[in-house]
Amino acid sequence: MRIVRYLAPGATGPAVGIVDAAAAGAGERIAEVPASGGDLGPLLLLDRAGLERVASAALVRHRLEDVRLLAPIGRPGKILALAANYHPVDARRDVDLDLDTPRVFIKPSTALRGPEEVIPFPDAAAQMIEEIELGVVIGVPGKDIPAGRAEAHVFGYTIVNDVSARALRLPPERAAMARYEWFDWLNGKWLDGFCPVGPWIVDRAALPDTTNLAITTVVSGEERIRSNTGRLIFDVPRTIAFISRYCTLEPGDLIATGVALGPAGSDEVMLRDGDVVEGTVEGIGTLRNPVRRAVEG
Secondary structure, eight states, X not given: OEEEEEEOTTOSSOEEEEEOXXXXXTTOEEEEOTTOTTOOGGGGGOOHHHHHHHHHHSOEEEEGGGSEEEOSSSSOSOEEEEESOBOOTTSOOOOOTTTOOOEEEEEOGGGEEOTTOOEEXXXXXXXXXOOEEEEEXXXXXXXXXXXXXXXXXXXXXXXXXXXXXXXXXXXXXXXXXXXXXXXXHXXXXXXXXXXXXXXXXXXXXXXXXXXSOEEEEEETTEEEEEEEGGGBXXXXXXXXXXXXXXXXXXXXXXXXXXXXXXXXXXXXXXXXTTOEEEEEETTTEEEEEEEEEOOOO
8 A cells, every 4th residue: 555645736735645555557546535634644543444434434536647746755754874784786785783773864855855856966965866765654652662562653665865965165274174075965954945755655565575676776777776775784773773872753753774795886876967866666666867957946
């Protein structure tokens, strides 16, 4: 089952719907959730049976191809993303899972973009890169969640593109100031439009195993990365358990599990104005976004 946020023709604001799982391809129908106000809201607390009841009770109002899909989460409380969370394609890193921990950072909600929306190439970024990742949407709140019970807190899964500026336009002498290096890396993650998400959320029951999903990145027709979530260092349960030790996870929070590594150097080919990024995660779909040079002023 797929949960979408969308803008219908003539509508004044976003709506939330559930795509009819019985249909396939062209002609798929969206069961619009009444009085949603464009927010997932109470849906996040429902299990598969509850979602099916909502879908069967809602009126089918639109064909999927007739609407514009938006980011499936309107304004998450937290966008938490992982760095360096994949083993290389030709080896496995020596990781002590009792000692090492996930490397987590936060992106702002203003970074959100939906499928087909433009990823801006702002003047502030000298170089930028795409990072296609498996995204986890929290449905049940929790603190100090044991890894063995973590998946019960998951509402569903989506695709996240953790767009990153690998270099910012700063004075040349800044490069020699080592104390700023870490912060400049973080600053490159936070730009507006640098977090496309979508095209929808697949509910947890429809994707019960995330440990063996093919994940690919194609930029302007060129395959950049082909990997598998089986190469994750910290899987979804360990990641949720770690994060919830330090902060309460709430419904609608979004976790990006890290970018898969391709052959040497392939994950560091910089984006150009006019590129089109297509990220596919098995069992979810494809998130597609064009890149355009931002017009200042």
